[in-house]
Amino acid sequence: MDGFDLAEERKKGILTRAPEIPRDCMKVINQERILVRSSNQEQFYSVNTVLNECDCKDFPRIGLCKHLAAVWHYFGGGKHSAPTAQLHPTAPDLHHT
Numbered sequence: 001m002d003g004f005d006l007a008e009e010r011k012k013g014i015l016t017r018a019p020e021i022p023r024d025c026m027k028v029i030n031q032e033r034i035l036v037r038s039s040n041q042e043q044f045y046s047v048n049t050v051l052n053e054c055d056c057k058d059f060p061r062i063g064l065c066k067h068l069a070a071v072w073h074y075f076g077g078g079k080h081s082a083p084t085a086q087l088h089p090t091a092p093d094l095h096h097t
């Protein structure tokens with residue numbers, strides 16, 4: 001199944017490049033939702049940290065995307081471990097809008 005292998009390779013690449021998304025591009029809404037700004041346009045994607053889902057068009061293809069990977073990178077978590085304990089919705093850098 002070439003498709004499966006390609007998906008696995010793509011996932012690896014996404015996880016490897018997760019740190020490339022700046023922390024500044026993320027906006028914590030609450031313990032289960034973080035917005036991640038698109039890298040090249042003024043658009044935010046909504047990442048659900050409980051379900052580990054993102055609403056961008058890439059996510060449904062392989063069940064992973066750079067936004068979700070970046071959230072894991074900065075806030076911890078991943079499959080089977082919700083990152084909510086490490087979120088700080090009241091952190092000073094989140095007050096400005």
Ligand SMILES: [Zn+2]
Nearest residue numbers: 054056065067
């Ligand atoms: Zn996404």
